[in-house]
Amino acid sequence: MSEQQQADGERTESTSEKLVELAKRRGYFFQSSGAYGGVGGFYTFGPQGAALKGNVEDAWRERFALAEGNMEIDAPTIMPEPVFEASGHLDGFDDMLVECPECGESHRADHVVEDNTEYEDAESLPIPEVEDVIAEYELVCPNCGAGLAGQAVDSFNLMFATNIGPGDSDPGYLRPETAQGIFVEFPRLKEYARNQLPFGVTQIGRAYRNEISPRRSIIRTREFTQAELEYFIDPEADDPDLSSVADVEVTLYPASEQNAEDGKAFETTIGEAVEEDIITDLWVAYFLGVAKPWYESVGVDMDRFRYRQHLSGERAHYASDCWDAESEIDGNWIEMAGFAHRGNYDLSKHAEHSGDRFTIFRQYDEPKTVERATVDPDMSYLGPEFGGDAQAVVQKLEDLAARDRSAFDGESVEISLEGETHEIPVEKTGFSVEEQTEAGEHVTPHVVEPSFGVDRTVYTVLHHAYREDEVADEERTFLELEPEVAPTFVGVFPLQSDDELESEATGIAEALREAGLSVTYDDSGNIGRRYRRQDEVGTPFCVTVDYESIEQEDGGVTVRERDSTDQKRLPIDDLPETLSAIRAGDLEFKELGE
Structure with missing residues (x-):
């Protein structure tokens, strides 16, 4: 916002606000149960959003499960109480809650502090210090403006409780992370790995946290999707081969820079960061190196991406080191993933509480x-x-x-x-x-955990892909999504409402689907509006069937690229092979003949 705008009391609409409106209108995501007034912290992914989310999950599975040779499981989302007694979630999975004395609204105390003071990581502060900060800055309720000074800050457990079975049923909880579903099955999973370390187990699934104040659309919700890898190693025998990631360039924001008065993030490589003891855990370094090019491949802007090391106050007590993958959204950095060395804490705790053997x-x-x-x-x-x-x-x-x-x-x-x-x-x-x-x-294995928030990754991809420009003196909004994750790869249009054109266009759409491409067919409105609709949902290419296509032998069709709006005439018979090659990255649109 410019100084003049501030002086005039004007306000510039943020990219996030524009994106949320587009997401609702075009079927990416929207608040759930809208017919009943909606419910905070729960979102439905519409047709476009579900497809994008599925493509991101498939890309993650390809890189972190298949390419790494790891197993994948699908564990229940409800687990019995003893699991969370062992994991420590019943006693230590809390956020700080402060309640307004006037309107009764509950807020996360650390968020109130972060939003209104220079404190960037209030979550790591002890509760008495948070209470002191609220009093010192005379912070007020974000809902009604009443003062919060003197109000108690309490711990609030984020677990959703339920019962398993009728009558005198057993207490259970909706899992707050997918990891515990992997840990509790370790005695059986190690058999599938032939009792040989190292081995990894992945899982993509829903997790639930009863957030005090869900906010910023799908960035902080009460139900969300995680993609997690638990990699089990022998701490005395297993070291990663860093040669494949040593030259990966990364932007790091270590704890030393965060604690320095003039500290800032800097660029280096994984190899240099290890040599200089900036990243001290070799396995964490390896997965940071693997994740960075993956994020780039799905469309995260690398100029707005960094790895931030956890400060000592925010790192879990069992973690020897932890780094977050963060993306910049409207000037704020949000966490998309965490990379932690969890030691043998989880397996030891489940061994102690269950009596089963969690060793190799x-x-x-x-x-x-x-x-x-x-x-x-x-x-x-x-x-x-x-x-x-x-x-x-x-x-x-x-x-x-x-x-x-x-x-x-x-x-x-x-x-x-x-x-x-x-x-x-x-x-x-x-x-x-x-x-x-x-x-x-x-030996009780140690665990290295890359844990990805799928919803936040999807939001980042959309936010970083949002573009506005002008085409033929008209304003255009489009999503510059990577072809690998775009919900629809190609739109097929008949130029006009005509039986022959529509029959030919329908046949082309079917042929492209048979080639494994995601296709949408649209014959509504003029061709310019159809282009704009597909631009706005991020469809990389559009194919238009005109009279030349049906009246001339090898008349071809017009193929339009979303980002440049350039158009090329291509033979109909070559379309499936050509577009498949482009999607696979084996061919670029600009290489095609006129």
Whole structure:
């Protein structure tokens, strides 16, 4: 906005506002349940949007599942409560909520702070500090303008709760991420991988978070689609081959620059970033290198793309490092994906809570003789002493013996059970240290996770593709979508309403569909309006059948390119092969003859 516009009180409509209007009008996305007034945080993808979203998902699957040799699964979206007790979501999956004392509207406190102060990452601040910032800046309710100073900021769990089964049913939750569906199935998935590390498992599916204040259309919603890869590695044996990504150029915004007074993002390569310890985790570096050209291939503007490292306050406690892929939208940076090394936290937690084995056997090159601390508890003592908790006590003793054998040096050993400390005579534990010859050991794999938000990627692709220009002195709006992801690749039109023209155009449309191309047929309105309709939904090419097409032998058809609006005359019989080659990237439109 110019200074003059600000002075005059004028307001320039943002690209996002124009895009949301176009999306509703042309069938990309719109708020769900509109007949009942709509519901916040839920969106329906229309015919164009569903096709674009499906194409983005297919492109992701091609690169991160098929090209990398990874498996794909489809797990349920509802899972039982114990899964989320183990994962920590019941206790630590919270956002900060502040409620207006006047209108009662609830808001995300960190968003109120970020929108009205210089704080860019209020989510990483502790709750007392957020309360202090609200008071210091005298922040007000975005809905009614009432002051929020002095209002308590509370933690709000984002999980959607449900019940599984009738009557005294079991509690369950809609999954807040697709990852847990992969982690809990690891004992079986490792068998499909022949118990060999490394291996990856992908999943594309819905996730649910009961956002306090969903906003910015499909950027922050309560139901969304994720595309996640969980890559299981042996932390002592598996390193990636970085040669294929070392020269990939990236824009990085590391924590050191974010914390510096004059810090800023800079350009480098994956190889240089690793050599200079900017990216310290090799597997994270590898997937950052793989993801960048993929984002470019689906239409993300690389001048408005960067990788930002998580600050220490926002990084999950189990993650050794984490970087976000971010895109610029109307001057703001939004997260599209996260790349984290999660360690063995997830598998260890599910092993602890389920009692199943979440390890893989690592074979030694040669058998080793090692000392192992073991316990063989006296159950005639533990049974009467601990009742139903006796087996839990055994597990505690086994874990302690493996971790700290010196704990058994005295006459008794201490264990903690459900917050209470118990002393057990060492003689009742059956503790001993024995020499054992072992062929290998059980290893809990570490997990590297690239997690992509599909909806945000789709929004970014649309936003970065939005264009306005003039054609023949008329304003034009069009989406410069990549052919790989465009909902429709080619539109076919008869020049006029004429039986012969329409019959020929219909036959061409059928031939192009048989060639595997996405085709729309349109005979409504004048040809200029039909071109504009297809431009606005991002269709890369239009084929027009005219009288020359039916009256002359090899009369051909007019093929028009969306971006340049250039037109070329092409033989009808060659159309399927020619357009297929263009979509595959083997041929460019400008290379075609006049």
